[in-house]
Amino acid sequence: MKRRDPNKIFMCSSVHVWSDTRIYFKEAKSLAEAGFQVEFYALNFDGEKESIPNLTMHYLPVLSRKKRFRHMQTLLKAFEESDAKNFHFHDPELLFLARKIKKKYGDAVKIVYDMHEHLPAAILTKQWIPRGSRPFVSKMVAFFEKYFLKWVDAVVFAEVSYKENYLKMGLNTVDVLNYPIMPPVRNETISKVFTLIYVGVLTEQRGLFNMLELAKSIREKGCTDFKLKLIGPMFTNEDAFSEFIIVNHLEKNVEHLDRMQYKDIWRHYYQSHIGLCLLHPTPNNLNSHSTKLFEYMAAKIPILASDFPDFKKIISDADCGYTTDPFDYERAADLVIQLKDNRKRNWDLGQNGFRAFQNLYSWQHEAEKLLTLYESFEKSKN
Numbered sequence: 001m002k003r004r005d006p007n008k009i010f011m012c013s014s015v016h017v018w019s020d021t022r023i024y025f026k027e028a029k030s031l032a033e034a035g036f037q038v039e040f041y042a043l044n045f046d047g048e049k050e051s052i053p054n055l056t057m058h059y060l061p062v063l064s065r066k067k068r069f070r071h072m073q074t075l076l077k078a079f080e081e082s083d084a085k086n087f088h089f090h091d092p093e094l095l096f097l098a099r100k101i102k103k104k105y106g107d108a109v110k111i112v113y114d115m116h117e118h119l120p121a122a123i124l125t126k127q128w129i130p131r132g133s134r135p136f137v138s139k140m141v142a143f144f145e146k147y148f149l150k151w152v153d154a155v156v157f158a159e160v161s162y163k164e165n166y167l168k169m170g171l172n173t174v175d176v177l178n179y180p181i182m183p184p185v186r187n188e189t190i191s192k193v194f195t196l197i198y199v200g201v202l203t204e205q206r207g208l209f210n211m212l213e214l215a216k217s218i219r220e221k222g223c224t225d226f227k228l229k230l231i232g233p234m235f236t237n238e239d240a241f242s243e244f245i246i247v248n249h250l251e252k253n254v255e256h257l258d259r260m261q262y263k264d265i266w267r268h269y270y271q272s273h274i275g276l277c278l279l280h281p282t283p284n285n286l287n288s289h290s291t292k293l294f295e296y297m298a299a300k301i302p303i304l305a306s307d308f309p310d311f312k313k314i315i316s317d318a319d320c321g322y323t324t325d326p327f328d329y330e331r332a333a334d335l336v337i338q339l340k341d342n343r344k345r346n347w348d349l350g351q352n353g354f355r356a357f358q359n360l361y362s363w364q365h366e367a368e369k370l371l372t373l374y375e376s377f378e379k380s381k382n
Contacts, residue, residue: 004108006378008037008084014071015091017045018059021262021291022116022158022178023090028055030367036374039082041075047261065128072097086374088112092119092141095148102151110377111152114176118162119145121283125205154373161287161310176370178291179361180298184263188270194226194340197272197301199265200292202234202256205285207278207306209244210326214278216248217333224253226340231257231268269299273346274339277305278326289314294361296321297353302346304335320353 009031016023023042032038032054044059058078060071076097079087087101087109098111120142124134146169149155154172157163163173196215202208208230215228234241234256245254257268269275275296279285286308293314296303303321305311312323324332339346 001105001108002083004085004105005037005083006085007035008039008082009086009088009374010039010041010079010082010084011088011090012041012075012094013043013090014060014068014075014094016042017259018042018049018057019045019047019261023114025262026178026181026363026367027088027114027176027370030363030370031374034367034371037084039078039084041078045259068093076100086110086112086377088114090114090116092145095145095151099148099151110154112154112156112373113149113152114156114158115162116158117284118159118165118287120165121287125282125284127203153377156370156373159288161289174369174373176366176373177289178294179363179366180291180295180357181262181363183266183269183298186266186270188267190273191227191271195229195272196226196274196276196304196336197229197231197268198276198292199231199268199295202230202232203236205280205282207276207280207326208234208236208241210278210280210329211276212241212244212248212250212254213329214276214332214336215250215253217329218336219248219250219253221333221337223333223337223340226253226336228254229257229268229272230255231260231265233259265295266299269295269301272299272301274336275299275301275303275321277303277311278332279306279308280326281306281308286310294357297357297361300350300354302339302349303353304332318352318356320349320356 011028013023018024020042028038028040029052032052036054038055040055041058041060043062060074063070079101089098098113101109102111120138123129123138123141129137149169149171154174156174156176158178160175198211200206211228218226245251275292277290277292279290289310293303293305297320303315305315305321305323306326307323315321315323322335324335
């Protein structure tokens, strides 16, 4: 059996595009900058690719859900040919592959599972699973997930709230929270048109139609000089989205842009006045600290978010925005108009958020925890 290099990390995803913010821009680049050799596998996506020292890129084709198992075969072969000691993966479906690798190589490899969400809870809202089947599927997923987790050497949690579901398993865990990287220098001037922004996947449960209803309410209150900018892939009925805009005369108010690279998002943040995060109160959302909140802080824009307990505490502690029932469009519209009319308050909230980002919510602190995890693997051997 070949000797595997502890300084090499095989990082992979069969679901996420290569330019995923957490996987590529935060974790892979931080590890490479710290001197680790990173072999990176993720889905191909159009976008400006860059050459980074210590980071070797491999792009997987985008396949349908039914055909994604082919990626496991590709990744297994690639890892067998690699001399990396560390196998770091980001998708629950790759737990099968992790078990296979651990059984074959034992302590010669270290397996790290980067958990982005609590899958059993997320299953309860997956639209592609029949609603009546979701509770049963969720329980089965929870059972098998805990079985396969026995084969990993460490679990990286992107959210602290996931921990409580795994405390009794005795896992080696580390919280590497999904806080933003220090944003680029601001070269953009704020838009003359008062702009609300949302960046992320666009679905009903992520508040897509709540944001449209908010835009409708703002117009109904006599305020027409504003823009709602939505950035991200749309995984919902696009015809319903377009129809809502036309029926409610929002063509001049709503702008949709497709997924873009992390570095390009900041230009749009800097042009905006309020960041929206009107998520539905699903089990997974209620226990999630949405990355958008912290990106809005880093961009110095006030936040208008759902009134979940954790959101309320984060935003009130920092005094960087407001929370509301995501279905109370009247109140949400009133809050937007108040900030539109009081630009000093808008500016103050943005500055408060930026201070909280600098002191509490910066990726730099989280990157250090990830590096410490890999350093601990070598120390434990001695």
